Amino acid sequence: MTKRILLLGFLCAFLSNCDSKKNQYPEQFRAQLLCYVGTICPTQRGVKYGILGDSWTDLALGVPLIESLRVQLEKNYNYKMVGSTLAGQTMATIYQTGTHTRVIDEAGPDIKYMLLSLGGNDVQGNPAKYVGRFAAEKQERFNLVQTTLLNMIRTGNAYKVQKYGGAPLLWIIHGYDFSNPDVPSRPDSTGCRPTMKAAGLTDTEITSLVVDGLVDYNNMLRDITTREPQLRYIDLRATLGGSPASSAGNLWDCIHPNTGGFGLIAKKYVSALEGYTSYEK
Numbered sequence: 001m002t003k004r005i006l007l008l009g010f011l012c013a014f015l016s017n018c019d020s021k022k023n024q025y026p027e028q029f030r031a032q033l034l035c036y037v038g039t040i041c042p043t044q045r046g047v048k049y050g051i052l053g054d055s056w057t058d059l060a061l062g063v064p065l066i067e068s069l070r071v072q073l074e075k076n077y078n079y080k081m082v083g084s085t086l087a088g089q090t091m092a093t094i095y096q097t098g099t100h101t102r103v104i105d106e107a108g109p110d111i112k113y114m115l116l117s118l119g120g121n122d123v124q125g126n127p128a129k130y131v132g133r134f135a136a137e138k139q140e141r142f143n144l145v146q147t148t149l150l151n152m153i154r155t156g157n158a159y160k161v162q163k164y165g166g167a168p169l170l171w172i173i174h175g176y177d178f179s180n181p182d183v184p185s186r187p188d189s190t191g192c193r194p195t196m197k198a199a200g201l202t203d204t205e206i207t208s209l210v211v212d213g214l215v216d217y218n219n220m221l222r223d224i225t226t227r228e229p230q231l232r233y234i235d236l237r238a239t240l241g242g243s244p245a246s247s248a249g250n251l252w253d254c255i256h257p258n259t260g261g262f263g264l265i266a267k268k269y270v271s272a273l274e275g276y277t278s279y280e281k
Contacts, residue, residue, distance in 0.1 A: 046110050048280055050103040050169075051083030052094050053117030055256060056176070056265075058085035066252055067259040069117060072266035079281055081115070082107045090125065091118040091148050100156045109164040113277055114156065116173040119145050120255070123217055124191050124209065131200035138213060142220055149173070153230055172276055174234040174269060175218035177257075178242035179210050185253035192254040211244045234272040239264050 051057065057070040073079040084099050094100055104111060122145050123138075130137045157168035181193040188195055196206050214237075221233045240261050241247030250261035257265055 047080055047082055047107045048110055048112045049079055049081035049083075049115060050100075050107045050111055050113070051081045051085060051115040051117070052089075052100060052103060053083070053085040053115070054089045054121055055087035056120070057117045059087055059252075059256065066256065066262065068256075068262050069266055069269065072262050073270070076263075076266065077270050077281075083115070085117070088121060089118065090121045091116075091145055091152070092122060094118060095148050095152045095155075100152050101159045104156060104160050104163065104169075109166075111160065111164075112167075112169060112280070114169050114171045115273075116149075116171060118173070119149075119217065119221075120176055121190070122148075123213065124255075127190070127196045127201055127209075128199040130205065130209065134201075134205050134208070138209075138216075142217070145217075146220060146224060149224060149231075150228060153228060157230060168230050170232060170276065171230055172232045172234065172273065173221055174236050175221050176214060177236045177238070177240045177265065178214055178244060178246045179255040180242075180245040180248060180251055181206060181210050181254050182245070183248050183251050183254045185255075189253055190255065207244075232276045234269055236265055236268060239268050 051070060051073075053070060055068070057068055059066050059068055067075065070081075070083075070085050074081065083103050084094070100114070103114070123141050153171050156171070160169050161167075179191050181191060181196070183192070185192045191210065193203075193206060196209070197203075201209070218235060218237060222235070225231045225233045237243065240250040240257060246257075246261070250257055250264065252258040252261070
């Protein structure tokens with residue numbers, strides 16, 4: 001609850017920073033932003049999809065600066081969804097704040113699917129923690145992601161069935177495609193070679209994290225689906241010109257696709273999604 005209050009405070013401050021902001025952020029945009037990022041929106045009807053995501057679904061507080069995965073799904077493939085998508089979100093924070101159950105509330109009784117675009121920040125955030133204990137830190141992070149994902153699915157489904165009845169949700173998570181740590185990016189961008197070297201990682205450890213670690217992460221997600229019947233996995237590797245690194249022409253920075261890159265990601269994602277959902281929208 002405290003974290004949600006902080007989020008509300010941040011959004012309110014962002015949206016009401018004196019009268020000069022009124023033209024820049026009209027009321028329609030304010031409402032959209034609060035709903036898009038903070039899941040602060042009225043319960044909707046006929047919505048079958050919830051979505052929880054990080055910067056691969058929203059890079060700039062609901063503004064389509066780059067047409068990320070969520071924008072592609074809504075704009076180019078006509079999916080209707082509600083959720084919380086915000087750069088920097090982690091799976092752990094989503095679960096700890098109960099955001100997954102708020103999305104179920106606000107999607108309404110017709111919700112059937114929960115789309116997950118999470119995990120990258122849990123694994124790659126705060127790279128300095130890897131220094132001097134790389135293997136142990138990696139295993140601890142993978143274990144936390146696995147535990148958090150399973151708890152999110154099971155508590156979310158218990159909540160949905162108790163609130164609305166019917167079948168539990170089908171949760172659909174994608175892995176990430178390969179990054180390119182050497183693409184010029186903003187200073188201190190997570191996942192970029194200069195940032196990781198400044199944190200103390202060696203080139204060997206960087207390769208182990210961004211190449212081998214990505215393969216291991218995707219394999220872990222696939223393995224979890226064998227133990228959790230309500231989870232499906234979408235493999236997005238080799239969509240952007242890799243491995244071992246995605247093509248710079250498909251990237252906005254070292255870890256995020258540009259609009260064209262997200263278009264390639266969305267095409268592959270939707271092809272798999274349709275198979276899991278029988279083309280429902």
